[in-house]
Amino acid sequence: MKTFRDNVAVVTGAASGIGRAMAERFAAAGMKVVLADVEEPALVEATRALVARGAAALAVRTDVSRAADVAALADAAYARFGGVHVLCNNAGVAGDGATTWEQSLDTWQWVLAVNLWGVVHGIHTFVPRMLAHGGEGHVVNTASMAGHLSTPFLSSYNATKFGVVTISECLHHELQMVGAAVRVSVLCPGFVRTKIIDAERNRPPELRDDEQRSEAAQAFRTAVxxxxxxxxxxxxxxxxxxxxxxxxxxxxxxxxEMLEAVRARAESILAQENPIFAPPPGMDLKL
Ligand SMILES: NC(=O)c1ccc[n+]([C@@H]2O[C@H](COP(=O)([O-])OP(=O)(O)OC[C@H]3O[C@@H](n4cnc5c(N)ncnc54)[C@H](O)[C@@H]3O)[C@@H](O)[C@H]2O)c1
Incomplete structure:
Protein backbone atom coordinates (compact mmCIF):
# COMPACT_ATOMS: atom_id res chain seq x y z
CA MET A 1 0.00 0.00 0.00
CA LYS A 2 1.47 3.31 -0.99
CA THR A 3 -1.09 5.79 0.36
CA PHE A 4 -1.46 6.19 4.10
CA ARG A 5 -2.61 9.76 4.65
CA ASP A 6 -6.40 9.97 5.18
CA ASN A 7 -6.78 6.22 4.76
CA VAL A 8 -8.28 4.17 7.59
CA ALA A 9 -6.69 1.57 9.86
CA VAL A 10 -8.50 -0.76 12.26
CA VAL A 11 -6.35 -2.28 15.01
CA THR A 12 -7.56 -4.89 17.49
CA GLY A 13 -5.81 -5.14 20.85
CA ALA A 14 -5.05 -1.44 20.37
CA ALA A 15 -5.21 -0.46 24.05
CA SER A 16 -1.76 -1.83 24.89
CA GLY A 17 1.59 -3.04 23.63
CA ILE A 18 2.07 -3.81 19.94
CA GLY A 19 -1.49 -2.83 18.96
CA ARG A 20 -1.23 0.56 20.61
CA ALA A 21 2.15 1.20 18.99
CA MET A 22 0.72 0.27 15.55
CA ALA A 23 -2.23 2.63 16.08
CA GLU A 24 0.20 5.42 17.00
CA ARG A 25 2.41 4.68 13.96
CA PHE A 26 -0.56 4.76 11.58
CA ALA A 27 -1.80 8.01 13.11
CA ALA A 28 1.66 9.51 12.71
CA ALA A 29 1.40 8.67 8.98
CA GLY A 30 -1.84 10.67 8.80
CA MET A 31 -4.21 7.70 8.89
CA LYS A 32 -7.58 7.69 10.62
CA VAL A 33 -7.46 4.97 13.25
CA VAL A 34 -10.12 2.76 14.79
CA LEU A 35 -8.91 1.27 18.07
CA ALA A 36 -10.63 -1.91 19.23
CA ASP A 37 -10.03 -3.64 22.54
CA VAL A 38 -11.86 -5.52 25.27
CA GLU A 39 -10.21 -3.50 28.08
CA GLU A 40 -12.30 -0.37 28.01
CA PRO A 41 -10.45 2.06 30.34
CA ALA A 42 -7.12 1.40 28.60
CA LEU A 43 -8.85 1.69 25.21
CA VAL A 44 -10.35 5.06 26.10
CA GLU A 45 -7.00 6.29 27.39
CA ALA A 46 -5.09 5.17 24.27
CA THR A 47 -7.66 6.80 21.99
CA ARG A 48 -7.66 10.05 23.99
CA ALA A 49 -3.88 10.23 23.72
CA LEU A 50 -4.10 9.93 19.92
CA VAL A 51 -6.86 12.51 19.62
CA ALA A 52 -4.86 14.88 21.85
CA ARG A 53 -2.08 14.68 19.25
CA GLY A 54 -4.50 15.70 16.51
CA ALA A 55 -5.34 12.26 15.11
CA ALA A 56 -8.77 11.20 13.91
CA ALA A 57 -9.38 8.20 16.16
CA LEU A 58 -12.37 6.15 17.20
CA ALA A 59 -12.57 3.68 20.10
CA VAL A 60 -14.85 0.67 19.76
CA ARG A 61 -15.04 -1.70 22.72
CA THR A 62 -14.70 -5.13 21.07
CA ASP A 63 -14.25 -8.69 22.24
CA VAL A 64 -12.67 -10.26 19.15
CA SER A 65 -13.76 -13.73 20.24
CA ARG A 66 -17.36 -12.67 19.52
CA ALA A 67 -18.37 -12.52 15.86
CA ALA A 68 -21.13 -10.01 16.64
CA ASP A 69 -18.66 -7.63 18.32
CA VAL A 70 -16.35 -7.72 15.29
CA ALA A 71 -19.29 -7.13 12.94
CA ALA A 72 -20.29 -4.13 15.08
CA LEU A 73 -16.67 -2.90 14.95
CA ALA A 74 -16.75 -2.97 11.15
CA ASP A 75 -20.10 -1.19 11.06
CA ALA A 76 -18.75 1.53 13.38
CA ALA A 77 -15.55 1.94 11.33
CA TYR A 78 -17.40 2.22 7.99
CA ALA A 79 -20.06 4.51 9.48
CA ARG A 80 -17.48 6.90 10.91
CA PHE A 81 -14.77 6.89 8.24
CA GLY A 82 -16.42 5.39 5.14
CA GLY A 83 -13.84 2.68 4.48
CA VAL A 84 -11.10 0.45 5.90
CA HIS A 85 -7.71 0.11 4.22
CA VAL A 86 -5.55 -1.53 6.88
CA LEU A 87 -6.83 -4.22 9.24
CA CYS A 88 -4.58 -5.46 12.05
CA ASN A 89 -5.89 -8.61 13.69
CA ASN A 90 -3.61 -8.24 16.68
CA ALA A 91 -5.52 -8.85 19.93
CA GLY A 92 -4.04 -11.82 21.74
CA VAL A 93 -3.57 -13.50 25.09
CA ALA A 94 -0.90 -15.81 26.45
CA GLY A 95 -1.84 -19.12 27.97
CA ASP A 96 -0.96 -19.76 31.58
CA GLY A 97 2.26 -21.73 31.15
CA ALA A 98 1.30 -25.32 31.87
CA THR A 99 2.02 -28.70 30.36
CA THR A 100 -0.31 -29.73 27.58
CA TRP A 101 -2.04 -32.24 29.86
CA GLU A 102 -2.36 -29.74 32.75
CA GLN A 103 -3.89 -26.89 30.75
CA SER A 104 -7.55 -26.70 31.54
CA LEU A 105 -10.13 -26.87 28.79
CA ASP A 106 -11.15 -23.36 29.87
CA THR A 107 -7.65 -22.14 29.07
CA TRP A 108 -7.73 -23.85 25.67
CA GLN A 109 -11.09 -22.27 24.93
CA TRP A 110 -10.02 -18.79 25.98
CA VAL A 111 -6.72 -18.77 24.09
CA LEU A 112 -8.22 -20.26 20.92
CA ALA A 113 -11.22 -17.92 21.10
CA VAL A 114 -9.12 -14.75 21.23
CA ASN A 115 -5.99 -15.62 19.24
CA LEU A 116 -7.49 -17.83 16.54
CA TRP A 117 -11.19 -17.01 16.31
CA GLY A 118 -10.33 -13.32 16.71
CA VAL A 119 -8.30 -13.47 13.49
CA VAL A 120 -10.98 -15.57 11.76
CA HIS A 121 -13.66 -13.06 12.74
CA GLY A 122 -11.55 -10.16 11.51
CA ILE A 123 -10.92 -11.73 8.10
CA HIS A 124 -14.48 -12.99 7.71
CA THR A 125 -15.97 -9.60 8.55
CA PHE A 126 -13.61 -7.12 6.94
CA VAL A 127 -12.02 -8.76 3.88
CA PRO A 128 -15.24 -9.05 1.82
CA ARG A 129 -15.92 -5.37 2.46
CA MET A 130 -12.34 -4.41 1.62
CA LEU A 131 -12.58 -6.43 -1.63
CA ALA A 132 -15.94 -4.90 -2.52
CA HIS A 133 -14.38 -1.47 -2.14
CA GLY A 134 -11.85 -2.48 -4.80
CA GLY A 135 -8.90 -0.29 -3.84
CA GLU A 136 -5.60 -0.99 -2.13
CA GLY A 137 -5.73 -2.61 1.29
CA HIS A 138 -3.64 -4.61 3.71
CA VAL A 139 -4.36 -7.18 6.41
CA VAL A 140 -1.78 -7.72 9.15
CA ASN A 141 -2.27 -10.78 11.32
CA THR A 142 -0.24 -10.94 14.51
CA ALA A 143 1.23 -14.41 14.98
CA SER A 144 4.56 -14.86 16.80
CA MET A 145 7.80 -16.82 16.65
CA ALA A 146 5.51 -19.21 18.57
CA GLY A 147 3.92 -19.81 15.16
CA HIS A 148 7.16 -21.41 14.00
CA LEU A 149 8.65 -23.02 17.12
CA SER A 150 7.17 -25.50 19.59
CA THR A 151 8.13 -24.11 22.99
CA PRO A 152 6.96 -26.35 25.87
CA PHE A 153 4.28 -25.09 28.31
CA LEU A 154 2.76 -23.01 25.53
CA SER A 155 0.89 -25.52 23.41
CA SER A 156 -2.44 -23.69 23.34
CA TYR A 157 -0.71 -20.41 22.47
CA ASN A 158 1.53 -22.11 19.88
CA ALA A 159 -1.47 -23.86 18.31
CA THR A 160 -3.14 -20.51 17.71
CA LYS A 161 0.00 -18.88 16.33
CA PHE A 162 0.83 -21.78 13.98
CA GLY A 163 -2.83 -21.45 12.92
CA VAL A 164 -2.52 -17.72 12.26
CA VAL A 165 0.58 -18.30 10.11
CA THR A 166 -1.15 -20.81 7.84
CA ILE A 167 -4.39 -18.79 7.69
CA SER A 168 -2.31 -15.81 6.57
CA GLU A 169 -0.48 -17.83 3.92
CA CYS A 170 -3.76 -19.21 2.55
CA LEU A 171 -5.29 -15.73 2.51
CA HIS A 172 -2.24 -14.41 0.65
CA HIS A 173 -2.53 -17.13 -2.02
CA GLU A 174 -6.26 -16.59 -2.43
CA LEU A 175 -5.99 -12.82 -2.77
CA GLN A 176 -3.27 -13.28 -5.37
CA MET A 177 -5.46 -15.78 -7.25
CA VAL A 178 -8.37 -13.35 -7.50
CA GLY A 179 -6.04 -10.48 -8.42
CA ALA A 180 -7.03 -8.37 -5.42
CA ALA A 181 -5.23 -5.18 -4.47
CA VAL A 182 -5.49 -6.30 -0.83
CA ARG A 183 -2.26 -7.75 0.55
CA VAL A 184 -1.43 -9.69 3.70
CA SER A 185 1.41 -9.73 6.20
CA VAL A 186 1.96 -12.00 9.16
CA LEU A 187 3.77 -10.48 12.12
CA CYS A 188 6.02 -12.94 13.95
CA PRO A 189 7.85 -11.22 16.81
CA GLY A 190 10.07 -12.74 19.46
CA PHE A 191 9.89 -11.05 22.85
CA VAL A 192 8.33 -7.57 22.94
CA ARG A 193 8.03 -5.38 26.05
CA THR A 194 4.24 -5.43 26.59
CA LYS A 195 1.64 -6.60 29.11
CA ILE A 196 1.15 -10.00 27.43
CA ILE A 197 2.30 -11.92 30.53
CA ASP A 198 -0.54 -10.26 32.46
CA ALA A 199 -3.10 -11.27 29.84
CA GLU A 200 -5.10 -12.92 32.63
CA ARG A 201 -6.46 -9.44 33.36
CA ASN A 202 -8.84 -9.90 30.44
CA ARG A 203 -9.78 -13.56 30.93
CA PRO A 204 -13.58 -13.89 31.11
CA PRO A 205 -14.66 -14.99 34.62
CA GLU A 206 -16.48 -18.05 33.28
CA LEU A 207 -13.18 -19.35 31.82
CA ARG A 208 -11.06 -18.62 34.91
CA ASP A 209 -8.63 -21.33 35.95
CA ASP A 210 -6.99 -21.06 39.38
CA GLU A 211 -5.22 -24.42 39.37
CA GLN A 212 -1.82 -24.55 41.06
CA ARG A 213 0.90 -25.10 38.44
CA SER A 214 3.95 -27.34 38.72
CA GLU A 215 7.21 -25.74 39.86
CA ALA A 216 8.60 -26.12 36.34
CA ALA A 217 5.63 -24.31 34.84
CA GLN A 218 5.94 -21.50 37.39
CA ALA A 219 9.68 -21.20 36.69
CA PHE A 220 8.85 -21.02 32.98
CA ARG A 221 6.41 -18.18 33.54
CA THR A 222 8.95 -16.25 35.60
CA ALA A 223 11.58 -16.73 32.90
CA VAL A 224 9.21 -15.61 30.14
CA GLU A 257 18.22 -13.71 14.93
CA MET A 258 15.57 -16.26 15.98
CA LEU A 259 15.20 -17.60 12.42
CA GLU A 260 18.15 -19.93 12.98
CA ALA A 261 15.89 -21.94 15.31
CA VAL A 262 13.25 -22.09 12.55
CA ARG A 263 15.88 -23.44 10.16
CA ALA A 264 16.99 -26.05 12.73
CA ARG A 265 13.38 -27.17 13.21
CA ALA A 266 12.77 -27.38 9.43
CA GLU A 267 15.97 -29.34 8.92
CA SER A 268 15.13 -31.79 11.71
CA ILE A 269 11.70 -32.33 10.12
CA LEU A 270 13.30 -32.95 6.70
CA ALA A 271 15.73 -35.39 8.34
CA GLN A 272 12.77 -36.99 10.15
CA GLU A 273 14.58 -36.63 13.48
CA ASN A 274 12.75 -36.44 16.80
CA PRO A 275 12.28 -32.82 17.97
CA ILE A 276 14.89 -31.35 20.32
CA PHE A 277 14.03 -28.28 22.37
CA ALA A 278 16.86 -25.80 22.78
CA PRO A 279 15.77 -23.26 25.43
CA PRO A 280 17.02 -19.71 25.18
CA PRO A 281 19.88 -19.02 27.63
CA GLY A 282 18.56 -18.52 31.19
CA MET A 283 15.36 -20.47 30.63
CA ASP A 284 15.64 -23.45 32.96
CA LEU A 285 13.03 -26.08 32.09
CA LYS A 286 13.14 -29.18 34.25
CA LEU A 287 10.04 -31.22 34.92
N1 LIG B 1 4.79 -9.39 23.70
C1 LIG B 1 5.39 -10.37 23.06
O1 LIG B 1 6.51 -10.79 23.42
C2 LIG B 1 4.72 -10.99 21.84
C3 LIG B 1 5.48 -11.82 21.02
C4 LIG B 1 4.89 -12.38 19.91
C5 LIG B 1 3.58 -12.12 19.61
N2 LIG B 1 2.84 -11.31 20.44
C6 LIG B 1 1.44 -11.08 20.08
O2 LIG B 1 1.22 -9.69 19.96
C7 LIG B 1 -0.17 -9.41 20.10
C8 LIG B 1 -0.36 -8.22 21.01
O3 LIG B 1 0.02 -8.56 22.33
P1 LIG B 1 0.95 -7.63 23.24
O4 LIG B 1 2.24 -8.33 23.43
O5 LIG B 1 0.95 -6.24 22.73
O6 LIG B 1 0.18 -7.77 24.65
P2 LIG B 1 -0.70 -6.71 25.48
O7 LIG B 1 -1.33 -7.53 26.56
O8 LIG B 1 0.12 -5.55 25.86
O9 LIG B 1 -1.80 -6.26 24.42
C9 LIG B 1 -2.81 -7.14 23.99
C10 LIG B 1 -4.13 -6.39 23.89
O10 LIG B 1 -5.16 -7.31 23.47
C11 LIG B 1 -6.33 -7.02 24.22
N3 LIG B 1 -7.24 -8.16 24.27
C12 LIG B 1 -7.16 -9.28 25.03
N4 LIG B 1 -8.23 -10.06 24.84
C13 LIG B 1 -9.01 -9.42 23.93
C14 LIG B 1 -10.26 -9.74 23.32
N5 LIG B 1 -10.92 -10.85 23.63
N6 LIG B 1 -10.77 -8.86 22.42
C15 LIG B 1 -10.11 -7.71 22.13
N7 LIG B 1 -8.95 -7.36 22.69
C16 LIG B 1 -8.39 -8.21 23.56
C17 LIG B 1 -5.79 -6.63 25.60
O11 LIG B 1 -6.75 -5.92 26.35
C18 LIG B 1 -4.57 -5.82 25.24
O12 LIG B 1 -4.87 -4.45 25.14
C19 LIG B 1 -0.80 -10.71 20.62
O13 LIG B 1 -1.45 -11.39 19.56
C20 LIG B 1 0.41 -11.51 21.08
O14 LIG B 1 0.16 -12.90 21.05
C21 LIG B 1 3.39 -10.74 21.54
Whole structure:
Protein backbone atom coordinates (compact mmCIF):
# COMPACT_ATOMS: atom_id res chain seq x y z
CA MET A 1 0.00 0.00 0.00
CA LYS A 2 1.47 3.31 -0.99
CA THR A 3 -1.09 5.79 0.36
CA PHE A 4 -1.46 6.19 4.10
CA ARG A 5 -2.61 9.76 4.65
CA ASP A 6 -6.40 9.97 5.18
CA ASN A 7 -6.78 6.22 4.76
CA VAL A 8 -8.28 4.17 7.59
CA ALA A 9 -6.69 1.57 9.86
CA VAL A 10 -8.50 -0.76 12.26
CA VAL A 11 -6.35 -2.28 15.01
CA THR A 12 -7.56 -4.89 17.49
CA GLY A 13 -5.81 -5.14 20.85
CA ALA A 14 -5.05 -1.44 20.37
CA ALA A 15 -5.21 -0.46 24.05
CA SER A 16 -1.76 -1.83 24.89
CA GLY A 17 1.59 -3.04 23.63
CA ILE A 18 2.07 -3.81 19.94
CA GLY A 19 -1.49 -2.83 18.96
CA ARG A 20 -1.23 0.56 20.61
CA ALA A 21 2.15 1.20 18.99
CA MET A 22 0.72 0.27 15.55
CA ALA A 23 -2.23 2.63 16.08
CA GLU A 24 0.20 5.42 17.00
CA ARG A 25 2.41 4.68 13.96
CA PHE A 26 -0.56 4.76 11.58
CA ALA A 27 -1.80 8.01 13.11
CA ALA A 28 1.66 9.51 12.71
CA ALA A 29 1.40 8.67 8.98
CA GLY A 30 -1.84 10.67 8.80
CA MET A 31 -4.21 7.70 8.89
CA LYS A 32 -7.58 7.69 10.62
CA VAL A 33 -7.46 4.97 13.25
CA VAL A 34 -10.12 2.76 14.79
CA LEU A 35 -8.91 1.27 18.07
CA ALA A 36 -10.63 -1.91 19.23
CA ASP A 37 -10.03 -3.64 22.54
CA VAL A 38 -11.86 -5.52 25.27
CA GLU A 39 -10.21 -3.50 28.08
CA GLU A 40 -12.30 -0.37 28.01
CA PRO A 41 -10.45 2.06 30.34
CA ALA A 42 -7.12 1.40 28.60
CA LEU A 43 -8.85 1.69 25.21
CA VAL A 44 -10.35 5.06 26.10
CA GLU A 45 -7.00 6.29 27.39
CA ALA A 46 -5.09 5.17 24.27
CA THR A 47 -7.66 6.80 21.99
CA ARG A 48 -7.66 10.05 23.99
CA ALA A 49 -3.88 10.23 23.72
CA LEU A 50 -4.10 9.93 19.92
CA VAL A 51 -6.86 12.51 19.62
CA ALA A 52 -4.86 14.88 21.85
CA ARG A 53 -2.08 14.68 19.25
CA GLY A 54 -4.50 15.70 16.51
CA ALA A 55 -5.34 12.26 15.11
CA ALA A 56 -8.77 11.20 13.91
CA ALA A 57 -9.38 8.20 16.16
CA LEU A 58 -12.37 6.15 17.20
CA ALA A 59 -12.57 3.68 20.10
CA VAL A 60 -14.85 0.67 19.76
CA ARG A 61 -15.04 -1.70 22.72
CA THR A 62 -14.70 -5.13 21.07
CA ASP A 63 -14.25 -8.69 22.24
CA VAL A 64 -12.67 -10.26 19.15
CA SER A 65 -13.76 -13.73 20.24
CA ARG A 66 -17.36 -12.67 19.52
CA ALA A 67 -18.37 -12.52 15.86
CA ALA A 68 -21.13 -10.01 16.64
CA ASP A 69 -18.66 -7.63 18.32
CA VAL A 70 -16.35 -7.72 15.29
CA ALA A 71 -19.29 -7.13 12.94
CA ALA A 72 -20.29 -4.13 15.08
CA LEU A 73 -16.67 -2.90 14.95
CA ALA A 74 -16.75 -2.97 11.15
CA ASP A 75 -20.10 -1.19 11.06
CA ALA A 76 -18.75 1.53 13.38
CA ALA A 77 -15.55 1.94 11.33
CA TYR A 78 -17.40 2.22 7.99
CA ALA A 79 -20.06 4.51 9.48
CA ARG A 80 -17.48 6.90 10.91
CA PHE A 81 -14.77 6.89 8.24
CA GLY A 82 -16.42 5.39 5.14
CA GLY A 83 -13.84 2.68 4.48
CA VAL A 84 -11.10 0.45 5.90
CA HIS A 85 -7.71 0.11 4.22
CA VAL A 86 -5.55 -1.53 6.88
CA LEU A 87 -6.83 -4.22 9.24
CA CYS A 88 -4.58 -5.46 12.05
CA ASN A 89 -5.89 -8.61 13.69
CA ASN A 90 -3.61 -8.24 16.68
CA ALA A 91 -5.52 -8.85 19.93
CA GLY A 92 -4.04 -11.82 21.74
CA VAL A 93 -3.57 -13.50 25.09
CA ALA A 94 -0.90 -15.81 26.45
CA GLY A 95 -1.84 -19.12 27.97
CA ASP A 96 -0.96 -19.76 31.58
CA GLY A 97 2.26 -21.73 31.15
CA ALA A 98 1.30 -25.32 31.87
CA THR A 99 2.02 -28.70 30.36
CA THR A 100 -0.31 -29.73 27.58
CA TRP A 101 -2.04 -32.24 29.86
CA GLU A 102 -2.36 -29.74 32.75
CA GLN A 103 -3.89 -26.89 30.75
CA SER A 104 -7.55 -26.70 31.54
CA LEU A 105 -10.13 -26.87 28.79
CA ASP A 106 -11.15 -23.36 29.87
CA THR A 107 -7.65 -22.14 29.07
CA TRP A 108 -7.73 -23.85 25.67
CA GLN A 109 -11.09 -22.27 24.93
CA TRP A 110 -10.02 -18.79 25.98
CA VAL A 111 -6.72 -18.77 24.09
CA LEU A 112 -8.22 -20.26 20.92
CA ALA A 113 -11.22 -17.92 21.10
CA VAL A 114 -9.12 -14.75 21.23
CA ASN A 115 -5.99 -15.62 19.24
CA LEU A 116 -7.49 -17.83 16.54
CA TRP A 117 -11.19 -17.01 16.31
CA GLY A 118 -10.33 -13.32 16.71
CA VAL A 119 -8.30 -13.47 13.49
CA VAL A 120 -10.98 -15.57 11.76
CA HIS A 121 -13.66 -13.06 12.74
CA GLY A 122 -11.55 -10.16 11.51
CA ILE A 123 -10.92 -11.73 8.10
CA HIS A 124 -14.48 -12.99 7.71
CA THR A 125 -15.97 -9.60 8.55
CA PHE A 126 -13.61 -7.12 6.94
CA VAL A 127 -12.02 -8.76 3.88
CA PRO A 128 -15.24 -9.05 1.82
CA ARG A 129 -15.92 -5.37 2.46
CA MET A 130 -12.34 -4.41 1.62
CA LEU A 131 -12.58 -6.43 -1.63
CA ALA A 132 -15.94 -4.90 -2.52
CA HIS A 133 -14.38 -1.47 -2.14
CA GLY A 134 -11.85 -2.48 -4.80
CA GLY A 135 -8.90 -0.29 -3.84
CA GLU A 136 -5.60 -0.99 -2.13
CA GLY A 137 -5.73 -2.61 1.29
CA HIS A 138 -3.64 -4.61 3.71
CA VAL A 139 -4.36 -7.18 6.41
CA VAL A 140 -1.78 -7.72 9.15
CA ASN A 141 -2.27 -10.78 11.32
CA THR A 142 -0.24 -10.94 14.51
CA ALA A 143 1.23 -14.41 14.98
CA SER A 144 4.56 -14.86 16.80
CA MET A 145 7.80 -16.82 16.65
CA ALA A 146 5.51 -19.21 18.57
CA GLY A 147 3.92 -19.81 15.16
CA HIS A 148 7.16 -21.41 14.00
CA LEU A 149 8.65 -23.02 17.12
CA SER A 150 7.17 -25.50 19.59
CA THR A 151 8.13 -24.11 22.99
CA PRO A 152 6.96 -26.35 25.87
CA PHE A 153 4.28 -25.09 28.31
CA LEU A 154 2.76 -23.01 25.53
CA SER A 155 0.89 -25.52 23.41
CA SER A 156 -2.44 -23.69 23.34
CA TYR A 157 -0.71 -20.41 22.47
CA ASN A 158 1.53 -22.11 19.88
CA ALA A 159 -1.47 -23.86 18.31
CA THR A 160 -3.14 -20.51 17.71
CA LYS A 161 0.00 -18.88 16.33
CA PHE A 162 0.83 -21.78 13.98
CA GLY A 163 -2.83 -21.45 12.92
CA VAL A 164 -2.52 -17.72 12.26
CA VAL A 165 0.58 -18.30 10.11
CA THR A 166 -1.15 -20.81 7.84
CA ILE A 167 -4.39 -18.79 7.69
CA SER A 168 -2.31 -15.81 6.57
CA GLU A 169 -0.48 -17.83 3.92
CA CYS A 170 -3.76 -19.21 2.55
CA LEU A 171 -5.29 -15.73 2.51
CA HIS A 172 -2.24 -14.41 0.65
CA HIS A 173 -2.53 -17.13 -2.02
CA GLU A 174 -6.26 -16.59 -2.43
CA LEU A 175 -5.99 -12.82 -2.77
CA GLN A 176 -3.27 -13.28 -5.37
CA MET A 177 -5.46 -15.78 -7.25
CA VAL A 178 -8.37 -13.35 -7.50
CA GLY A 179 -6.04 -10.48 -8.42
CA ALA A 180 -7.03 -8.37 -5.42
CA ALA A 181 -5.23 -5.18 -4.47
CA VAL A 182 -5.49 -6.30 -0.83
CA ARG A 183 -2.26 -7.75 0.55
CA VAL A 184 -1.43 -9.69 3.70
CA SER A 185 1.41 -9.73 6.20
CA VAL A 186 1.96 -12.00 9.16
CA LEU A 187 3.77 -10.48 12.12
CA CYS A 188 6.02 -12.94 13.95
CA PRO A 189 7.85 -11.22 16.81
CA GLY A 190 10.07 -12.74 19.46
CA PHE A 191 9.89 -11.05 22.85
CA VAL A 192 8.33 -7.57 22.94
CA ARG A 193 8.03 -5.38 26.05
CA THR A 194 4.24 -5.43 26.59
CA LYS A 195 1.64 -6.60 29.11
CA ILE A 196 1.15 -10.00 27.43
CA ILE A 197 2.30 -11.92 30.53
CA ASP A 198 -0.54 -10.26 32.46
CA ALA A 199 -3.10 -11.27 29.84
CA GLU A 200 -5.10 -12.92 32.63
CA ARG A 201 -6.46 -9.44 33.36
CA ASN A 202 -8.84 -9.90 30.44
CA ARG A 203 -9.78 -13.56 30.93
CA PRO A 204 -13.58 -13.89 31.11
CA PRO A 205 -14.66 -14.99 34.62
CA GLU A 206 -16.48 -18.05 33.28
CA LEU A 207 -13.18 -19.35 31.82
CA ARG A 208 -11.06 -18.62 34.91
CA ASP A 209 -8.63 -21.33 35.95
CA ASP A 210 -6.99 -21.06 39.38
CA GLU A 211 -5.22 -24.42 39.37
CA GLN A 212 -1.82 -24.55 41.06
CA ARG A 213 0.90 -25.10 38.44
CA SER A 214 3.95 -27.34 38.72
CA GLU A 215 7.21 -25.74 39.86
CA ALA A 216 8.60 -26.12 36.34
CA ALA A 217 5.63 -24.31 34.84
CA GLN A 218 5.94 -21.50 37.39
CA ALA A 219 9.68 -21.20 36.69
CA PHE A 220 8.85 -21.02 32.98
CA ARG A 221 6.41 -18.18 33.54
CA THR A 222 8.95 -16.25 35.60
CA ALA A 223 11.58 -16.73 32.90
CA VAL A 224 9.21 -15.61 30.14
CA UNK A 225 8.24 -12.54 32.15
CA UNK A 226 11.94 -11.64 32.30
CA UNK A 227 12.34 -12.09 28.54
CA UNK A 228 9.24 -9.98 27.80
CA UNK A 229 10.32 -7.21 30.21
CA UNK A 230 13.71 -7.11 28.48
CA UNK A 231 12.09 -7.37 25.04
CA UNK A 232 12.04 -5.04 22.05
CA UNK A 233 10.02 -1.82 22.47
CA UNK A 234 6.65 -2.19 20.71
CA UNK A 235 7.33 0.99 18.71
CA UNK A 236 10.18 -0.81 16.92
CA UNK A 237 7.81 -3.64 15.98
CA UNK A 238 5.22 -1.11 14.77
CA UNK A 239 7.84 0.44 12.51
CA UNK A 240 8.60 -2.98 10.96
CA UNK A 241 4.84 -3.43 10.36
CA UNK A 242 4.55 -0.04 8.70
CA UNK A 243 7.50 -0.81 6.39
CA UNK A 244 6.05 -4.21 5.46
CA UNK A 245 2.70 -2.67 4.48
CA UNK A 246 4.46 0.02 2.45
CA UNK A 247 6.77 -2.52 0.76
CA UNK A 248 4.12 -5.27 0.40
CA UNK A 249 6.13 -7.86 2.35
CA UNK A 250 4.32 -10.90 3.71
CA UNK A 251 6.72 -12.01 6.46
CA UNK A 252 7.47 -9.62 9.31
CA UNK A 253 10.24 -10.99 11.53
CA UNK A 254 11.31 -8.23 13.95
CA UNK A 255 13.77 -10.70 15.55
CA UNK A 256 15.61 -12.25 12.58
CA GLU A 257 18.22 -13.71 14.93
CA MET A 258 15.57 -16.26 15.98
CA LEU A 259 15.20 -17.60 12.42
CA GLU A 260 18.15 -19.93 12.98
CA ALA A 261 15.89 -21.94 15.31
CA VAL A 262 13.25 -22.09 12.55
CA ARG A 263 15.88 -23.44 10.16
CA ALA A 264 16.99 -26.05 12.73
CA ARG A 265 13.38 -27.17 13.21
CA ALA A 266 12.77 -27.38 9.43
CA GLU A 267 15.97 -29.34 8.92
CA SER A 268 15.13 -31.79 11.71
CA ILE A 269 11.70 -32.33 10.12
CA LEU A 270 13.30 -32.95 6.70
CA ALA A 271 15.73 -35.39 8.34
CA GLN A 272 12.77 -36.99 10.15
CA GLU A 273 14.58 -36.63 13.48
CA ASN A 274 12.75 -36.44 16.80
CA PRO A 275 12.28 -32.82 17.97
CA ILE A 276 14.89 -31.35 20.32
CA PHE A 277 14.03 -28.28 22.37
CA ALA A 278 16.86 -25.80 22.78
CA PRO A 279 15.77 -23.26 25.43
CA PRO A 280 17.02 -19.71 25.18
CA PRO A 281 19.88 -19.02 27.63
CA GLY A 282 18.56 -18.52 31.19
CA MET A 283 15.36 -20.47 30.63
CA ASP A 284 15.64 -23.45 32.96
CA LEU A 285 13.03 -26.08 32.09
CA LYS A 286 13.14 -29.18 34.25
CA LEU A 287 10.04 -31.22 34.92
N1 LIG B 1 4.79 -9.39 23.70
C1 LIG B 1 5.39 -10.37 23.06
O1 LIG B 1 6.51 -10.79 23.42
C2 LIG B 1 4.72 -10.99 21.84
C3 LIG B 1 5.48 -11.82 21.02
C4 LIG B 1 4.89 -12.38 19.91
C5 LIG B 1 3.58 -12.12 19.61
N2 LIG B 1 2.84 -11.31 20.44
C6 LIG B 1 1.44 -11.08 20.08
O2 LIG B 1 1.22 -9.69 19.96
C7 LIG B 1 -0.17 -9.41 20.10
C8 LIG B 1 -0.36 -8.22 21.01
O3 LIG B 1 0.02 -8.56 22.33
P1 LIG B 1 0.95 -7.63 23.24
O4 LIG B 1 2.24 -8.33 23.43
O5 LIG B 1 0.95 -6.24 22.73
O6 LIG B 1 0.18 -7.77 24.65
P2 LIG B 1 -0.70 -6.71 25.48
O7 LIG B 1 -1.33 -7.53 26.56
O8 LIG B 1 0.12 -5.55 25.86
O9 LIG B 1 -1.80 -6.26 24.42
C9 LIG B 1 -2.81 -7.14 23.99
C10 LIG B 1 -4.13 -6.39 23.89
O10 LIG B 1 -5.16 -7.31 23.47
C11 LIG B 1 -6.33 -7.02 24.22
N3 LIG B 1 -7.24 -8.16 24.27
C12 LIG B 1 -7.16 -9.28 25.03
N4 LIG B 1 -8.23 -10.06 24.84
C13 LIG B 1 -9.01 -9.42 23.93
C14 LIG B 1 -10.26 -9.74 23.32
N5 LIG B 1 -10.92 -10.85 23.63
N6 LIG B 1 -10.77 -8.86 22.42
C15 LIG B 1 -10.11 -7.71 22.13
N7 LIG B 1 -8.95 -7.36 22.69
C16 LIG B 1 -8.39 -8.21 23.56
C17 LIG B 1 -5.79 -6.63 25.60
O11 LIG B 1 -6.75 -5.92 26.35
C18 LIG B 1 -4.57 -5.82 25.24
O12 LIG B 1 -4.87 -4.45 25.14
C19 LIG B 1 -0.80 -10.71 20.62
O13 LIG B 1 -1.45 -11.39 19.56
C20 LIG B 1 0.41 -11.51 21.08
O14 LIG B 1 0.16 -12.90 21.05
C21 LIG B 1 3.39 -10.74 21.54
Missing amino acids: RGFVDAGTPPETVAERVFEAIRDQRFWIFPHP
